[in-house]
Amino acid sequence: MRPVLIALVFSCALSAQSLQRAQALWNAHDYEGANTELMALIAAHPENAEYHFQRGKLFEERFDAEFAAKLYQEALEINPKHAGAMLGMARIAAENFDPKAKEFAKQAADADPKLYEAHELLARIALEDDNHKTANEEADAALAISANAVQAIAIKASLDLLSDKESPWVAKLGSNGKGYETIAYFFVINRRYEDGIAYYRKAIAATPDLWSAHSQLGINLMRLAREGEARQELELAFNNHYRDKPTVNTLTLMDSYNRFKTFETPTTAIKLNKKEADVLYPYFQTELDKIIATYNKKYETKLTVPVQIEVYPDHEDFAVRTMGMPGLGALGVTFNNIIAMDSPSGRAPGSFHWASTLWHEMSHVYVLTLTNDRVPRWFTEGLAVHEETAINADWGDRMIPDVLAAIRDKKLLPVAEIDRGFIHPAFPAQVIVSYYEAGKMCDYISQRWGEKKLLDMVHAFAKNVPTVDVIRQQLGIEPEAFDKDFLAVIDKETASTVKGFKDWTEGIRAINQFMKDGKFDEAIAKGRAIEGLYPDYVENGSVYDFVAEACLKKNDKPCAIEELGRYSKIGGRDPETMKKYAKLLEEAGKPKEAAAALERLNYIYPLDAELHHSLGGLLLQTGDAAGAVREYQALVDMHPIDAADSHYNLARAFKATGQKDKAREEAVLALEAAPNFKPAQKLLLEVSGDGEK
Numbered sequence: 162m163r164p165v166l167i168a169l170v171f172s173c174a175l176s177a178q179s180l181q182r183a184q185a186l187w188n189a190h191d192y193e194g195a196n197t198e199l200m201a202l203i204a205a206h207p208e209n210a211e212y213h214f215q216r217g218k219l220f221e222e223r224f225d226a227e228f229a230a231k232l233y234q235e236a237l238e239i240n241p242k243h244a245g246a247m248l249g250m251a252r253i254a255a256e257n258f259d260p261k262a263k264e265f266a267k268q269a270a271d272a273d274p275k276l277y278e279a280h281e282l283l284a285r286i287a288l289e290d291d292n293h294k295t296a297n298e299e300a301d302a303a304l305a306i307s308a309n310a311v312q313a314i315a316i317k318a319s320l321d322l323l324s325d326k327e328s329p330w331v332a333k334l335g336s337n338g339k340g341y342e343t344i345a346y347f348f349v350i351n352r353r354y355e356d357g358i359a360y361y362r363k364a365i366a367a368t369p370d371l372w373s374a375h376s377q378l379g380i381n382l383m384r385l386a387r388e389g390e391a392r393q394e395l396e397l398a399f400n401n402h403y404r405d406k407p408t409v410n411t412l413t414l415m416d417s418y419n420r421f422k423t424f425e426t427p428t429t430a431i432k433l434n435k436k437e438a439d440v441l442y443p444y445f446q447t448e449l450d451k452i453i454a455t456y457n458k459k460y461e462t463k464l465t466v467p468v469q470i471e472v473y474p475d476h477e478d479f480a481v482r483t484m485g486m487p488g489l490g491a492l493g494v495t496f497n498n499i500i501a502m503d504s505p506s507g508r509a510p511g512s513f514h515w516a517s518t519l520w521h522e523m524s525h526v527y528v529l530t531l532t533n534d535r536v537p538r539w540f541t542e543g544l545a546v547h548e549e550t551a552i553n554a555d556w557g558d559r560m561i562p563d564v565l566a567a568i569r570d571k572k573l574l575p576v577a578e579i580d581r582g583f584i585h586p587a588f589p590a591q592v593i594v595s596y597y598e599a600g601k602m603c604d605y606i607s608q609r610w611g612e613k614k615l616l617d618m619v620h621a622f623a624k625n626v627p628t629v630d631v632i633r634q635q636l637g638i639e640p641e642a643f644d645k646d647f648l649a650v651i652d653k654e655t656a657s658t659v660k661g662f663k664d665w666t667e668g669i670r671a672i673n674q675f676m677k678d679g680k681f682d683e684a685i686a687k688g689r690a691i692e693g694l695y696p697d698y699v700e701n702g703s704v705y706d707f708v709a710e711a712c713l714k715k716n717d718k719p720c721a722i723e724e725l726g727r728y729s730k731i732g733g734r735d736p737e738t739m740k741k742y743a744k745l746l747e748e749a750g751k752p753k754e755a756a757a758a759l760e761r762l763n764y765i766y767p768l769d770a771e772l773h774h775s776l777g778g779l780l781l782q783t784g785d786a787a788g789a790v791r792e793y794q795a796l797v798d799m800h801p802i803d804a805a806d807s808h809y810n811l812a813r814a815f816k817a818t819g820q821k822d823k824a825r826e827e828a829v830l831a832l833e834a835a836p837n838f839k840p841a842q843k844l845l846l847e848v849s850g851d852g853e854k
């Protein structure tokens with residue numbers, strides 16, 4: 162920082178010179194020098210909005226959007242009509258998919274009618290929402306002001322190309338890389354990664370030093386697992402001082418790939434972190450094979466390339482893998498035939514159903530393959546959500562209070578506009594609400610027109626037909642009528658919960674108090690009275706939790722079993738609660754039911770030695786020897802402290818399946834860990850001798 166004293170010697174003429182100097186340093190990539198010049202100018206003329214604005218632009222260009230927004234705000238405080246600063250605010254908001262972007266851009270366009278960039282940005286935001294009409298109008302508005310507006314030309318070209326039409330606008334981009342870069346961006350956000358990659362290459366061919374395009378090319382190659390070339394492009398961008406977070410984070414992530422182990426079959430490749438690979442692999446492979454067999458039939462197609470599943474124990478790594486940025490809320494993402502997802506260990510136990518996520522993402526793989534990536538977001542997401550509960554009613558997400566509130570406040574979107582809810586949420590929960598709504602739309606289509614109709618719609622979307630036309634052609638109904646009928650069903654399904662929500666909330670509070678006061682009968686009665694108002698609520702502090710606890714306080718185990726049975730059936734998935742339920746069942750002499758309760762947990766949080774120990778025992782007891790082998794093998798792979806016990810149990814399970822050789826190996830391992838372990842010695846004798854045959 163420069164002392165304020167120096168500022169006193171500046172005259173106006175010097176200021177102009179100094180701004181030029183800042184610009185020259187900026188152009189010469191001396192960003193620190195440029196910043197120093199601009200800071201001196203601001204110190205000398207704090208009332209000059211332009212200097213704050215210019216410094217904002219510098220920071221925006223150099224990847225500090227947060228600070229840039231602060232500087233634009235300063236400029237706007239001095240001059241509320243500074244169109245450039247408004248546009249800067251709009252760009253930063255748009256970068257974050259913040260709906261405020263539209264407001265800012267409109268204000269900028271009003272403040273300066275010649276500012277074609279504001280219309281270009283409005284066109285871009287509209288096209289992100291898949292709103293082709295507005296995108297076209299705003300691009301035309303920009304071109305009416307400046308016939309050479311590159312971004313407007315790129316939007317016009319993207320509109321054609323996304324509709325699979327030849328575009329006369331592409332040629333007009335000439336050697337302007339940034340135009341091709343915009344087209345590539347629109348292909349990528351429409352999940353057309355190969356087309357996106359092709360256009361990033363065109364951007365680079367036109368403007369070889371467009372480092373942002375090199376970086377994005379690298380990131381998209383990485384998404385499709387072409388790691389060698391991806392690294393080259395990212396390093397090229399990095400070495401040329403293009404070091405935004407996606408570039409840096411992606412390079413760091415690629416360095417960590419040696420921590421992964423890949424398991425391959427002719428149709429699948431599963432990449433797991435070495436620290437949990439052995440435990441998780443059997444569960445993932447079994448489920449994946451089951452999914453492929455099911456979907457091959459259902460979608461009437463076979464995948465021609467192996468599907469690759471990458472499972473990340475560190476959620477931030479996963480987020481980088483998928484977006485190039487941390488902080489992503491999703492659990493899994495699909496890029497063509499490649500799925501990246503959280504590991505069960507990357508989330509709090511009970512908060513994540515990995516098998517649901519895998520069925521969800523695999524549905525994307527099939528739908529994207531069948532449509533050649535030409536499917537609107539709402540439909541592929543809706544179908545994937547539909548698949549989660551189609552396989553098992555207790556899988557998938559439960560209806561959370563945010564969704565209920567959206568239904569109550571009539572905030573569900575019409576089918577023609579629902580894509581907007583995924584990209585530019587107008588309220589914080591709108592993305593989640595849109596997933597729910599799209600899923601319910603597919604449930605509704607399946608109920609009214611049959612499950613097969615969903616596949617017909619997939620084929621219709623493959624021809625790049627817009628949503629409204631697919632609804633008309635395939636369902637024989639106007640989109641408005643579809644919305645009306647659909648909402649009527651949703652309203653009916655949720656009416657009692659929406660209406661009873663207040664009573665339910667107050668009821669929970671009352672139960673809480675009853676529990677504190679030791680009034681367990683009252684707690685149970687109240688719980689049973691309000692349970693039906695909002696049966697989907699299975700999170701911490703649910704009615705089921707309270708009632709089961711009250712039953713146990715009264716030592717009424719059948720009462721607790723009944724309550725936890727409801728919790729499990731409706732989709733409750735807290736591991737401790739489920740283990741408690743299994744224990745009660747086992748004590749009540751119901752080992753089969755106890756095993757079934759624990760088996761649900763393998764789809765939720767399989768990294769639990771106690772789970773495998775108990776489940777292995779129950780399966781062995783109920784005659785499922787193969788299941789017991791699976792469970793005790795998982796236990797051994799978790800390297801529990803009591804190695805002798807886990808090997809011994811695995812030996813018993815192998816013996817039960819008739820695999821005496823393997824039983825002997827495990828018994829020997831048990832004795833290596835604890836040479837005087839009598840049961841293992843006995844078992845070793847039993848499986849030796851005639852076991853050779």
Ligand SMILES: [Zn+2]
Nearest residue numbers: 521525542545
């Ligand atoms: Zn999805």
